[in-house]
Amino acid sequence: MRLRLREFRPRTGPHERRVVQPRQPLRHTSLRRPAPVGTLMGDHDGLSRLAGLFSFAAHSPHTIVHVPLRDGVPPDEGRGPLVDLVLAHGSLGLRASQWPGLRRRLRRGDGVPLTVRTDEARTARDAAGLLARQRHTDRLDELRHTVHASTFFLFGSRDVFAEAAMSLARAAGWGPRQKRVSEGQAALVSGLWGLRQPPGGGHPVEVLVCFKAYPPYAHFRRP
Template sequence: MRLRLREFRPRTGPYEHRIVQPWHPLRHTSLSAPEPIGLLLGDHDGLNRLAGLFSFAAYSRHTVVHVPLRDGVPPDEGFGELVDLVLVHHSLGLRPSAWPGLRRKLRAGTPLLVRTDEARTARDAAAWRERAGRADFKDVLRQATHARTCFLLGSRDVFAETATWFAHAAGHGPYQKDVAKGYSRLMGEIPALVQPPGGGHPLDVLICFKPYPPYAHFRRPGEPFRRPGRSATRPRRPAAAP
Protein backbone atom coordinates (compact mmCIF):
# COMPACT_ATOMS: atom_id res chain seq x y z
CA MET A 1 0.00 0.00 0.00
CA ARG A 2 1.17 3.52 -0.76
CA LEU A 3 0.68 6.05 2.03
CA ARG A 4 0.90 9.79 1.57
CA LEU A 5 2.16 11.28 4.82
CA ARG A 6 3.25 14.57 6.30
CA GLU A 7 6.59 14.45 8.13
CA PHE A 8 7.67 16.68 11.02
CA ARG A 9 11.04 16.97 12.76
CA PRO A 10 10.41 18.88 16.02
CA ARG A 11 13.20 19.24 18.57
CA THR A 12 13.14 19.15 22.35
CA GLY A 13 16.51 20.27 23.62
CA PRO A 14 19.23 18.23 21.88
CA TYR A 15 16.77 15.58 20.65
CA GLU A 16 15.05 15.50 17.27
CA HIS A 17 11.81 13.56 16.88
CA ARG A 18 10.34 12.15 13.68
CA ILE A 19 6.56 12.38 13.59
CA VAL A 20 4.29 11.56 10.66
CA GLN A 21 0.61 12.17 9.99
CA PRO A 22 -1.66 11.12 7.11
CA TRP A 23 -1.51 13.75 4.38
CA HIS A 24 -5.29 13.70 4.09
CA PRO A 25 -7.36 13.33 7.27
CA LEU A 26 -9.46 10.24 7.92
CA ARG A 27 -12.66 12.26 7.73
CA HIS A 28 -15.12 9.45 8.42
CA THR A 29 -13.20 7.63 11.13
CA SER A 30 -13.40 8.34 14.86
CA LEU A 31 -12.07 6.91 18.11
CA SER A 32 -13.51 7.22 21.59
CA ALA A 33 -11.28 6.86 24.62
CA PRO A 34 -11.23 3.35 26.13
CA GLU A 35 -12.69 4.03 29.58
CA PRO A 36 -12.74 1.05 29.70
CA ILE A 37 -14.46 0.42 26.33
CA GLY A 38 -13.41 2.45 23.31
CA LEU A 39 -15.02 2.50 19.88
CA LEU A 40 -13.12 2.92 16.63
CA LEU A 41 -15.73 3.58 13.97
CA GLY A 42 -14.57 3.88 10.37
CA ASP A 43 -15.45 3.57 6.72
CA HIS A 44 -13.53 1.49 4.18
CA ASP A 45 -10.99 4.21 3.43
CA GLY A 46 -10.31 4.99 7.08
CA LEU A 47 -9.94 1.38 8.21
CA ASN A 48 -7.81 0.53 5.18
CA ARG A 49 -5.44 3.44 5.83
CA LEU A 50 -5.24 2.55 9.52
CA ALA A 51 -4.11 -0.93 8.47
CA GLY A 52 -1.35 0.72 6.45
CA LEU A 53 -0.40 3.08 9.28
CA PHE A 54 -0.10 0.23 11.78
CA SER A 55 2.04 -1.64 9.26
CA PHE A 56 4.23 1.43 8.78
CA ALA A 57 4.56 1.86 12.57
CA ALA A 58 5.63 -1.77 12.88
CA TYR A 59 8.77 -1.18 10.82
CA SER A 60 9.52 2.42 11.80
CA ARG A 61 10.66 2.06 15.38
CA HIS A 62 12.11 5.58 15.53
CA THR A 63 8.98 7.26 14.18
CA VAL A 64 5.86 8.45 16.00
CA VAL A 65 2.68 7.93 13.96
CA HIS A 66 0.07 10.57 14.82
CA VAL A 67 -3.46 10.07 13.45
CA PRO A 68 -5.66 13.12 14.14
CA LEU A 69 -9.21 11.80 14.48
CA ARG A 70 -10.98 14.45 16.58
CA ASP A 71 -11.47 16.89 13.71
CA GLY A 72 -13.26 14.56 11.32
CA VAL A 73 -16.98 14.35 10.69
CA PRO A 74 -18.59 13.72 14.12
CA PRO A 75 -20.04 10.20 14.31
CA ASP A 76 -23.80 9.84 14.68
CA GLU A 77 -23.42 6.99 17.16
CA GLY A 78 -21.01 5.83 19.81
CA PHE A 79 -20.00 6.93 23.27
CA GLY A 80 -17.24 8.62 25.22
CA GLU A 81 -14.79 11.42 24.50
CA LEU A 82 -13.32 11.55 20.99
CA VAL A 83 -9.53 11.27 20.91
CA ASP A 84 -6.63 11.20 18.47
CA LEU A 85 -4.43 8.13 18.01
CA VAL A 86 -0.65 7.88 18.44
CA LEU A 87 1.38 4.75 17.64
CA VAL A 88 4.81 4.47 19.25
CA HIS A 89 7.36 1.66 19.29
CA HIS A 90 7.91 0.72 22.92
CA SER A 91 11.69 1.10 22.61
CA LEU A 92 11.39 4.79 21.70
CA GLY A 93 10.58 5.77 25.27
CA LEU A 94 8.11 8.54 24.45
CA ARG A 95 6.13 9.56 27.54
CA PRO A 96 2.49 10.58 26.92
CA SER A 97 3.03 13.58 29.22
CA ALA A 98 5.59 14.93 26.71
CA TRP A 99 3.14 14.76 23.80
CA PRO A 100 1.32 18.13 24.18
CA GLY A 101 4.62 20.00 23.84
CA LEU A 102 5.54 18.04 20.71
CA ARG A 103 2.08 18.42 19.21
CA ARG A 104 2.30 22.21 19.46
CA LYS A 105 5.41 22.09 17.25
CA LEU A 106 3.74 20.21 14.38
CA ARG A 107 3.47 23.19 12.03
CA ALA A 108 5.50 22.97 8.82
CA GLY A 109 5.45 19.38 7.64
CA THR A 110 6.99 18.04 4.43
CA PRO A 111 5.40 15.52 2.02
CA LEU A 112 6.45 11.90 2.40
CA LEU A 113 5.42 8.90 0.29
CA VAL A 114 5.97 5.42 1.76
CA ARG A 115 5.05 1.88 0.80
CA THR A 116 4.03 -0.89 3.15
CA ASP A 117 4.78 -4.56 2.59
CA GLU A 118 1.58 -6.54 3.23
CA ALA A 119 3.33 -9.90 2.81
CA ARG A 120 5.91 -9.07 5.47
CA THR A 121 3.16 -7.73 7.74
CA ALA A 122 1.22 -10.99 7.37
CA ARG A 123 4.33 -13.07 8.16
CA ASP A 124 5.14 -11.10 11.31
CA ALA A 125 1.50 -11.20 12.41
CA ALA A 126 1.47 -14.98 11.97
CA ALA A 127 4.66 -15.24 14.04
CA TRP A 128 3.01 -13.15 16.77
CA ARG A 129 -0.05 -15.43 16.84
CA GLU A 130 2.17 -18.51 17.02
CA ARG A 131 3.88 -17.17 20.15
CA ALA A 132 0.74 -15.77 21.75
CA GLY A 133 -0.20 -19.01 23.52
CA ARG A 134 3.07 -19.38 25.40
CA ALA A 135 3.13 -18.94 29.15
CA ASP A 136 5.95 -16.39 29.00
CA PHE A 137 4.34 -14.33 26.21
CA LYS A 138 4.70 -10.57 26.81
CA ASP A 139 4.43 -9.03 23.33
CA VAL A 140 1.40 -6.84 24.07
CA LEU A 141 0.06 -3.35 23.45
CA ARG A 142 0.25 -0.82 26.26
CA GLN A 143 -2.40 1.88 26.20
CA ALA A 144 -2.59 5.30 27.81
CA THR A 145 -4.93 8.24 27.31
CA HIS A 146 -3.56 11.75 27.83
CA ALA A 147 -4.37 15.18 26.38
CA ARG A 148 -7.29 13.82 24.34
CA THR A 149 -4.98 11.29 22.70
CA CYS A 150 -4.97 7.50 22.87
CA PHE A 151 -1.42 6.13 22.88
CA LEU A 152 -0.62 2.58 21.81
CA LEU A 153 2.92 1.39 22.56
CA GLY A 154 4.08 -1.93 21.18
CA SER A 155 6.56 -3.93 19.15
CA ARG A 156 6.90 -4.71 15.45
CA ASP A 157 4.94 -7.95 15.60
CA VAL A 158 1.98 -6.75 17.69
CA PHE A 159 1.59 -3.70 15.43
CA ALA A 160 1.68 -6.06 12.44
CA GLU A 161 -1.03 -8.21 14.04
CA THR A 162 -3.18 -5.14 14.67
CA ALA A 163 -2.72 -4.09 11.04
CA THR A 164 -4.27 -7.38 9.91
CA TRP A 165 -7.35 -6.74 12.07
CA PHE A 166 -7.90 -3.38 10.40
CA ALA A 167 -7.29 -4.88 6.95
CA HIS A 168 -9.91 -7.54 7.71
CA ALA A 169 -12.40 -4.89 8.88
CA ALA A 170 -11.81 -2.76 5.78
CA GLY A 171 -12.10 -5.71 3.40
CA HIS A 172 -15.08 -7.48 4.95
CA GLY A 173 -16.99 -4.60 6.52
CA PRO A 174 -18.65 -3.45 3.26
CA TYR A 175 -20.22 -6.92 2.85
CA GLN A 176 -21.93 -7.04 6.24
CA LYS A 177 -25.71 -7.10 6.49
CA ASP A 178 -27.51 -3.74 6.28
CA VAL A 179 -24.39 -1.55 6.19
CA ALA A 180 -25.80 0.04 3.03
CA LYS A 181 -28.69 1.25 5.21
CA GLY A 182 -26.31 3.04 7.56
CA TYR A 183 -25.90 0.40 10.25
CA SER A 184 -22.50 -0.14 11.82
CA ARG A 185 -21.10 -3.64 12.24
CA LEU A 186 -18.60 -4.94 14.77
CA MET A 187 -15.59 -6.36 12.93
CA GLY A 188 -13.15 -7.09 15.74
CA GLU A 189 -11.06 -5.42 18.39
CA ILE A 190 -7.56 -4.12 18.91
CA PRO A 191 -5.70 -7.21 20.15
CA ALA A 192 -3.49 -7.81 23.16
CA LEU A 193 -4.18 -4.69 25.20
CA VAL A 194 -2.54 -4.77 28.63
CA GLN A 195 -5.23 -4.92 31.28
CA PRO A 196 -5.12 -2.61 34.30
CA PRO A 197 -4.49 -4.18 37.71
CA GLY A 198 -7.28 -4.74 40.17
CA GLY A 199 -9.80 -6.49 37.96
CA GLY A 200 -12.99 -4.80 36.83
CA HIS A 201 -14.23 -4.52 33.27
CA PRO A 202 -11.51 -5.41 30.76
CA LEU A 203 -9.95 -2.67 28.65
CA ASP A 204 -11.06 -2.97 25.04
CA VAL A 205 -11.22 -1.01 21.78
CA LEU A 206 -13.90 -2.26 19.38
CA ILE A 207 -13.35 -1.94 15.62
CA CYS A 208 -16.57 -1.22 13.72
CA PHE A 209 -17.28 -0.60 10.06
CA LYS A 210 -19.78 2.04 8.97
CA PRO A 211 -20.10 3.75 5.58
CA TYR A 212 -20.55 7.49 5.53
CA PRO A 213 -23.82 9.09 4.35
CA PRO A 214 -25.61 9.46 2.02
CA TYR A 215 -26.03 5.71 2.22
CA ALA A 216 -27.91 5.54 -1.09
CA HIS A 217 -24.57 6.28 -2.77
CA PHE A 218 -22.69 3.54 -0.90
CA ARG A 219 -20.70 1.20 -3.14
CA ARG A 220 -18.67 -1.79 -2.02
CA PRO A 221 -14.96 -1.76 -2.98
CA GLY A 222 -14.62 -2.71 -6.64
CA GLU A 223 -18.32 -2.29 -7.36
CA PRO A 224 -18.98 -0.29 -10.55
CA PHE A 225 -21.08 2.84 -10.58
CA ARG A 226 -24.77 2.04 -11.01
CA ARG A 227 -27.04 4.32 -12.96
CA PRO A 228 -30.64 4.53 -11.77
CA GLY A 229 -32.67 1.62 -13.09
CA ARG A 230 -29.64 -0.50 -13.93
CA SER A 231 -28.21 -3.37 -11.95
CA ALA A 232 -24.55 -4.10 -11.43
CA THR A 233 -22.79 -7.36 -10.86
CA ARG A 234 -21.84 -7.70 -7.24
CA PRO A 235 -18.09 -8.22 -6.76
CA ARG A 236 -16.86 -11.42 -5.23
CA ARG A 237 -16.67 -11.39 -1.45
CA PRO A 238 -13.06 -11.42 -0.18
CA ALA A 239 -11.69 -14.67 1.16
CA ALA A 240 -11.97 -15.18 4.90
CA ALA A 241 -8.94 -14.20 6.96
CA PRO A 242 -6.83 -17.12 8.18
Protein backbone atom coordinates (compact mmCIF):
# COMPACT_ATOMS: atom_id res chain seq x y z
CA MET A 1 0.00 0.00 0.00
CA ARG A 2 1.15 3.51 -0.74
CA LEU A 3 0.67 5.90 2.17
CA ARG A 4 0.70 9.66 1.76
CA LEU A 5 1.99 11.13 5.00
CA ARG A 6 3.26 14.34 6.51
CA GLU A 7 6.51 14.19 8.46
CA PHE A 8 7.48 16.39 11.40
CA ARG A 9 10.72 16.70 13.38
CA PRO A 10 9.71 18.40 16.65
CA ARG A 11 12.27 18.89 19.41
CA THR A 12 11.79 18.55 23.13
CA GLY A 13 14.89 19.84 24.87
CA PRO A 14 17.96 18.22 23.28
CA HIS A 15 15.94 15.42 21.65
CA GLU A 16 14.41 15.39 18.18
CA ARG A 17 11.41 13.15 17.45
CA ARG A 18 10.16 11.92 14.10
CA VAL A 19 6.34 12.06 13.88
CA VAL A 20 4.19 11.21 10.87
CA GLN A 21 0.50 11.82 10.22
CA PRO A 22 -1.79 10.89 7.33
CA ARG A 23 -1.68 13.72 4.81
CA GLN A 24 -5.46 13.59 4.48
CA PRO A 25 -7.71 12.86 7.47
CA LEU A 26 -9.55 9.57 7.81
CA ARG A 27 -12.88 11.34 7.54
CA HIS A 28 -15.20 8.41 8.27
CA THR A 29 -13.15 6.64 10.92
CA SER A 30 -13.40 7.13 14.67
CA LEU A 31 -12.12 5.65 17.91
CA ARG A 32 -13.98 5.69 21.20
CA ARG A 33 -11.96 5.41 24.38
CA PRO A 34 -11.98 1.89 25.84
CA ALA A 35 -13.54 2.03 29.29
CA PRO A 36 -13.11 -0.91 29.32
CA VAL A 37 -14.53 -1.55 25.81
CA GLY A 38 -13.84 0.88 22.99
CA THR A 39 -14.93 0.93 19.37
CA LEU A 40 -12.82 1.60 16.30
CA MET A 41 -15.31 2.26 13.51
CA GLY A 42 -14.49 3.02 9.89
CA ASP A 43 -15.32 2.59 6.24
CA HIS A 44 -13.22 0.60 3.77
CA ASP A 45 -10.85 3.49 3.06
CA GLY A 46 -10.32 4.32 6.72
CA LEU A 47 -9.75 0.75 7.90
CA SER A 48 -7.46 0.03 4.95
CA ARG A 49 -5.35 3.11 5.62
CA LEU A 50 -5.20 2.29 9.33
CA ALA A 51 -3.96 -1.19 8.44
CA GLY A 52 -1.24 0.46 6.36
CA LEU A 53 -0.33 2.82 9.20
CA PHE A 54 0.00 -0.08 11.65
CA SER A 55 2.16 -1.90 9.09
CA PHE A 56 4.33 1.19 8.70
CA ALA A 57 4.60 1.54 12.49
CA ALA A 58 5.64 -2.11 12.79
CA HIS A 59 8.77 -1.52 10.72
CA SER A 60 9.55 2.03 11.87
CA PRO A 61 10.87 1.69 15.42
CA HIS A 62 12.14 5.30 15.55
CA THR A 63 8.91 6.93 14.35
CA ILE A 64 5.76 8.03 16.18
CA VAL A 65 2.61 7.52 14.12
CA HIS A 66 -0.11 10.04 15.00
CA VAL A 67 -3.62 9.56 13.61
CA PRO A 68 -5.86 12.55 14.54
CA LEU A 69 -9.16 10.66 14.37
CA ARG A 70 -11.14 13.40 16.12
CA ASP A 71 -10.81 15.48 12.94
CA GLY A 72 -13.23 13.23 11.05
CA VAL A 73 -17.01 13.19 10.77
CA PRO A 74 -18.44 12.33 14.22
CA PRO A 75 -20.10 8.88 14.21
CA ASP A 76 -23.85 8.70 14.68
CA GLU A 77 -23.69 5.75 17.08
CA GLY A 78 -21.63 4.45 19.95
CA ARG A 79 -20.88 5.78 23.42
CA GLY A 80 -17.83 7.28 25.06
CA PRO A 81 -15.44 10.13 24.25
CA LEU A 82 -13.67 10.21 20.90
CA VAL A 83 -9.88 10.00 20.98
CA ASP A 84 -6.93 10.27 18.61
CA LEU A 85 -4.46 7.42 18.13
CA VAL A 86 -0.68 7.26 18.62
CA LEU A 87 1.47 4.22 17.76
CA ALA A 88 5.05 3.94 19.03
CA HIS A 89 7.54 1.18 19.70
CA GLY A 90 8.17 0.59 23.38
CA SER A 91 11.90 0.92 22.73
CA LEU A 92 11.40 4.54 21.66
CA GLY A 93 10.84 5.61 25.25
CA LEU A 94 7.91 7.94 24.53
CA ARG A 95 5.86 8.85 27.59
CA ALA A 96 2.23 9.83 27.19
CA SER A 97 2.85 12.88 29.39
CA GLN A 98 5.29 14.19 26.76
CA TRP A 99 2.71 14.10 23.99
CA PRO A 100 0.87 17.43 24.53
CA GLY A 101 4.14 19.32 24.17
CA LEU A 102 5.04 17.41 21.01
CA ARG A 103 1.57 17.80 19.54
CA ARG A 104 1.69 21.59 19.90
CA ARG A 105 4.73 21.57 17.60
CA LEU A 106 2.95 19.70 14.80
CA ARG A 107 1.88 22.75 12.85
CA ARG A 108 0.54 21.69 9.48
CA GLY A 109 2.63 24.16 7.52
CA ASP A 110 5.82 22.72 9.03
CA GLY A 111 5.22 19.15 7.91
CA VAL A 112 7.08 17.72 4.93
CA PRO A 113 5.08 15.58 2.43
CA LEU A 114 6.23 11.97 2.51
CA THR A 115 5.10 8.94 0.50
CA VAL A 116 5.96 5.42 1.70
CA ARG A 117 5.06 1.92 0.60
CA THR A 118 4.21 -0.84 3.03
CA ASP A 119 5.12 -4.48 2.48
CA GLU A 120 1.97 -6.52 3.12
CA ALA A 121 3.75 -9.86 2.63
CA ARG A 122 6.34 -8.99 5.28
CA THR A 123 3.63 -7.78 7.63
CA ALA A 124 1.73 -11.05 7.20
CA ARG A 125 4.88 -13.07 7.92
CA ASP A 126 5.59 -11.08 11.09
CA ALA A 127 2.01 -11.53 12.29
CA ALA A 128 2.12 -15.26 11.56
CA GLY A 129 5.40 -15.55 13.46
CA LEU A 130 3.85 -13.90 16.49
CA LEU A 131 0.88 -16.30 16.48
CA ALA A 132 3.18 -19.30 16.07
CA ARG A 133 5.31 -18.25 19.06
CA GLN A 134 2.26 -17.70 21.21
CA ARG A 135 1.15 -21.29 20.63
CA HIS A 136 4.42 -22.61 22.03
CA THR A 137 5.18 -20.30 24.94
CA ASP A 138 3.48 -18.71 27.92
CA ARG A 139 5.21 -15.40 27.24
CA LEU A 140 2.95 -13.11 25.26
CA ASP A 141 3.87 -10.03 23.24
CA GLU A 142 1.35 -7.38 24.22
CA LEU A 143 0.22 -3.92 23.26
CA ARG A 144 0.67 -1.61 26.22
CA HIS A 145 -1.90 1.16 26.21
CA THR A 146 -2.95 4.29 28.01
CA VAL A 147 -5.14 7.33 27.44
CA HIS A 148 -3.86 10.86 27.93
CA ALA A 149 -4.78 14.25 26.45
CA SER A 150 -7.68 12.80 24.39
CA THR A 151 -5.29 10.31 22.79
CA PHE A 152 -5.17 6.52 22.92
CA PHE A 153 -1.55 5.34 22.98
CA LEU A 154 -0.44 1.90 21.84
CA PHE A 155 3.12 0.87 22.64
CA GLY A 156 4.38 -2.35 21.13
CA SER A 157 6.88 -4.17 18.98
CA ARG A 158 7.12 -5.04 15.30
CA ASP A 159 5.12 -8.24 15.49
CA VAL A 160 2.21 -7.01 17.61
CA PHE A 161 1.75 -3.99 15.35
CA ALA A 162 1.91 -6.34 12.36
CA GLU A 163 -0.80 -8.56 13.85
CA ALA A 164 -3.00 -5.50 14.46
CA ALA A 165 -2.42 -4.42 10.85
CA MET A 166 -3.65 -7.80 9.61
CA SER A 167 -6.72 -7.60 11.85
CA LEU A 168 -7.60 -4.19 10.41
CA ALA A 169 -6.98 -5.39 6.87
CA ARG A 170 -9.40 -8.28 7.45
CA ALA A 171 -11.99 -5.84 8.76
CA ALA A 172 -11.57 -3.62 5.69
CA GLY A 173 -11.97 -6.59 3.38
CA TRP A 174 -14.80 -8.44 5.08
CA GLY A 175 -16.72 -5.48 6.49
CA PRO A 176 -18.42 -4.51 3.21
CA ARG A 177 -19.67 -8.11 2.84
CA GLN A 178 -21.66 -8.10 6.07
CA LYS A 179 -25.44 -8.01 6.14
CA ARG A 180 -27.28 -4.71 6.39
CA VAL A 181 -24.17 -2.52 6.08
CA SER A 182 -25.76 -1.09 2.93
CA GLU A 183 -28.55 0.20 5.21
CA GLY A 184 -26.08 2.13 7.36
CA GLN A 185 -25.73 -0.41 10.15
CA ALA A 186 -22.34 -1.05 11.69
CA ALA A 187 -20.92 -4.58 11.60
CA LEU A 188 -18.54 -5.97 14.20
CA VAL A 189 -15.78 -7.63 12.18
CA SER A 190 -12.58 -7.82 14.21
CA GLY A 191 -10.67 -6.31 17.10
CA LEU A 192 -7.31 -5.09 18.32
CA TRP A 193 -6.16 -8.18 20.17
CA GLY A 194 -3.28 -8.57 22.58
CA LEU A 195 -3.98 -5.51 24.72
CA ARG A 196 -2.25 -5.73 28.09
CA GLN A 197 -4.80 -6.26 30.83
CA PRO A 198 -4.69 -4.48 34.18
CA PRO A 199 -4.03 -6.57 37.28
CA GLY A 200 -6.91 -7.66 39.46
CA GLY A 201 -9.23 -9.16 36.88
CA GLY A 202 -12.54 -7.57 35.94
CA HIS A 203 -13.82 -6.96 32.45
CA PRO A 204 -10.97 -7.13 29.92
CA VAL A 205 -9.93 -4.00 28.05
CA GLU A 206 -10.99 -4.39 24.43
CA VAL A 207 -11.10 -2.39 21.21
CA LEU A 208 -13.72 -3.74 18.82
CA VAL A 209 -13.26 -3.02 15.12
CA CYS A 210 -16.48 -2.29 13.23
CA PHE A 211 -17.15 -1.56 9.59
CA LYS A 212 -19.62 1.19 8.77
CA ALA A 213 -20.31 2.59 5.31
CA TYR A 214 -20.77 6.33 5.02
CA PRO A 215 -23.90 7.97 3.55
CA PRO A 216 -25.57 8.21 1.12
CA TYR A 217 -26.16 4.48 1.54
CA ALA A 218 -27.97 4.22 -1.80
CA HIS A 219 -24.52 4.50 -3.43
CA PHE A 220 -23.05 1.62 -1.42
CA ARG A 221 -22.79 -1.80 -3.04
CA ARG A 222 -21.71 -4.98 -1.28
CA PRO A 223 -18.99 -6.91 -3.15
